[in-house]
Amino acid sequence: MNKSAFRKLSYGVYLISSLDGDRPTGCIANSAMQITSDPASIAISINHDNYTNSCIERTGKFAISILSENTDPGIIGTFGFQSGKNVNKFDSVSYKTVEGLPVIEDACAYIVCQVVNKMETDSHTVFLGKVLDADNLENAPAMTYSYYHTVVKGKSPKNAPTYLKEEETIPKTAYVCSVCGYVYEGETPFEELPDDWKCPICKQPKSVFKKQER
Template identity: 60%
Template structure:
């Protein structure tokens, strides 16, 4: 089976969030779809290993904020490559509480849902949500697609994402004068600037320093 075909399907990039007791938490998701329009219901797919999964199950509701192409790409690093069990992901994030759950500003907008059913798969829980509220923050913003994230931002899927495919290990660049790039070993971001990569460089997706980048041959 050629799993690359799934990358030709349409995906967005979302921050799914809920409450962990009194503390907001969340994760990046790209598998969300509207099931019906009246009553409005949606389905989201969250990996069993994501801390957010258990919090949604315990809390009984969730929200998803739709990232825009001009949203801070650092949000993807914070919500996609860290665990809410160990990190307060909402520190320094502009958000508000709507119907008891956190929604992230500087996005296209949000949808708040109450869990009405769920289905377990081998690796993910599919939560079915009844829409309680929704709001557009910026009508002019362009929603980020996974293709845009992959091709323009040069990011990779977190390992818990349904679209995750193991990447081949990059080979060190040969001393042949060929074009060189640097790949972040945490999130897969590709740096194609100076060679060598500046020591002070920080990954715009996950925030890692230049020491976490590997020099590779394109």
């Protein structure tokens, strides 16, 4: 079996959000697909280890903010590489509330759903949601997972089903963010970057970068 074939499946990049009591929380996922058209329903897949999973279980609702090519990649860092258990992720982004759930403004569309069914696996829950509301936001192409990898140069969080241990394609010497896996590829040598330089994906300081040789 050649697992790299899985990489040919096409995905978007989504911020899946829900509520922890009254507190908005969410995570990044690439697995969402429309299942029925009338009434409309959408299936998403969320790792058990994502705090958002248990929040969706409790509230019975989730929202999908569809990231666009113009969305600040820092949002992927904030929502994809930290846990909502410890951090108020929505504190740093501008959002509005639709059907009681938070959706970010810096997205091309949103869809808010009520859970009507689910399917369990060893690591992920597939939630089926009936659409309660949906609308377009900014007029920009949706960010595809391929765009995120090739243009934004992002890596998969370890909870993503698409995460592959052997995915690394790091040059012989590279500075890699230990939080989100971003590989520094700027023209300025990494050592010469200013001390207040931050990872463009997860906004962590220069000090979390590790030099990798192989």
